[in-house]
Amino acid sequence: MKPYLKRAWAEVSLPQLRKNMEIIRGLNSEKTEIMAVVKADAYGHGYDRVCRCLTEDCGIRYFAVSNLDEAISVRELCPEAEILILGYTPPEYAHEISEYNIIQGVVSMEYALALCQNSPERVRCHVKIDTGMGRIGLRYGTPAECAEEVVRMCSIEGLSVEGIYTHFAVADSDSADNIAFTDHQEKFITDTYDELVKRGIKLPHVHFMNSAATCYRNTSKSTLSRAGIIIYGLHPDVSLDIPEGLSPVMELKAVISQVKTVPAGTCISYGRTFVAEHEMRIATVTIGYADGYSRLLSSKGEILVHGKRCRITGRVCMDQLMIDVSEVPEAKSGDIVTLIGRDGDDMITADELATVCGTIGYEVVCGISKRVPRIYIDNK
Ligand SMILES: *Cc1c(COP(=O)(O)O)cnc(C)c1O
Numbered sequence: 249m250k251p252y253l254k255r256a257w258a259e260v261s262l263p264q265l266r267k268n269m270e271i272i273r274g275l276n277s278e279k280t281e282i283m284a285v286v287k288a289d290a291y292g293h294g295y296d297r298v299c300r301c302l303t304e305d306c307g308i309r310y311f312a313v314s315n316l317d318e319a320i321s322v323r324e325l326c327p328e329a330e331i332l333i334l335g336y337t338p339p340e341y342a343h344e345i346s347e348y349n350i351i352q353g354v355v356s357m358e359y360a361l362a363l364c365q366n367s368p369e370r371v372r373c374h375v376k377i378d379t380g381m382g383r384i385g386l387r388y389g390t391p392a393e394c395a396e397e398v399v400r401m402c403s404i405e406g407l408s409v410e411g412i413y414t415h416f417a418v419a420d421s422d423s424a425d426n427i428a429f430t431d432h433q434e435k436f437i438t439d440t441y442d443e444l445v446k447r448g449i450k451l452p453h454v455h456f457m458n459s460a461a462t463c464y465r466n467t468s469k470s471t472l473s474r475a476g477i478i479i480y481g482l483h484p485d486v487s488l489d490i491p492e493g494l495s496p497v498m499e500l501k502a503v504i505s506q507v508k509t510v511p512a513g514t515c516i517s518y519g520r521t522f523v524a525e526h527e528m529r530i531a532t533v534t535i536g537y538a539d540g541y542s543r544l545l546s547s548k549g550e551i552l553v554h555g556k557r558c559r560i561t562g563r564v565c566m567d568q569l570m571i572d573v574s575e576v577p578e579a580k581s582g583d584i585v586t587l588i589g590r591d592g593d594d595m596i597t598a599d600e601l602a603t604v605c606g607t608i609g610y611e612v613v614c615g616i617s618k619r620v621p622r623i624y625i626d627n628k
């Protein structure tokens with residue numbers, strides 16, 4: 249265990265990743281290819297091993313990232329892949345977009361022109377349409393007007409428009425109102441595509457499915473399914489079930505550095521927010537908020553020790569935290585504990601921690617910091 253000193257580490261299961269991909273492939277129609285979203289270091293799982301596993305073992309050809317830096321990293325691992333940058337690239341870097349054969353998401357005519365001015369070669373792009381997310385993209389009242397602008401973009405020399413896409417705002421909700429909203433978003437993008445066809449432009453791609461849409465409203469009308477969170481086995485929204493078999497890929501572990509029995513009245517951690525009401529056995533654990541284990545879990549979060557849930561006592565510190573192991577007499581210094589993952593019959597998920605913190609599983613896994621080494625488990 250030397251390279252990571254057995255302090256705090258994340259175990260990433262490649263067999264589970266492959267299994268999740270197989271399930272996602274089963275959700276999609278034959279006309280839809282998976283575009284694996286690997287932004288933010290593959291949602292904190294480590295893009296290097298994740299991308300290699302996805303290309304070599306799962307046959308994934310399409311990847312989506314958030315910026316040029318991520319795109320170049322993926323390009324170096326996957327020379328044959330199609331890589332789409334979903335977010336902003338400063339136009340000054342347009343020549344690198346072409347040099348690395350990357351596809352850029354284009355949000356306006358102005359941006360399209362700026363890209364072309366900065367690259368001697370053709371810049372490949374997919375045009376982003378804002379159909380209701382209110383974030384980035386062309387925003388027009390009607391699909392026809394939107395198509396007109398895309399037609400104008402198609403005539404720009406130096407720009408190669410290969411697709412249009414949009415992003416759903418509430419595909420992870422089953423309320424009637426939100427379903428109607430997503431229906432409208434979907435209709436807008438597919439109508440825009442049809443308007444382009446009417447004008448003689450048949451683009452290879454039109455895509456709008458994210459993880460939630462892939463699970464709950466899969467359609468062959470989207471040429472790509474931009475799956476992110478479900479690849480890693482987490483929920484787009486915790487209130488809705490995800491397809492059977494999808495399961496978390498990452499576990500988070502640390503060790504007990506010390507166990508002591510303290511009398512009633514003992515204060516634990518900064519701020520003296522926790523005071524032992526009776527005699528307790530307190531274990532100190534080698535992980536803290538600098539590892540991405542949120543301070544919002546202070547006195548609230550639970551950790552698995554020998555398969556039993558133990559409550560955090562007092563504030564989470566930068567590198568350490570304390571838990572109540574009164575009910576786990578066998579707990580001792582050097583024992584491995586599970587902060588995210590399965591131990592025995594019980595399991596703590598990133599989604600569960602997120603709920604305690606008032607956020608989403610996405611933020612929990614992306615937030616596991618650089619200090620935490622990723623250890624890859626494989627059975628090949
Ligand atoms: C992050 C992102 C996705 C993936 O979203 P998930 O909910 O993780 O599937 C898809 N499309 C765009 C534009 C994104 O920014």
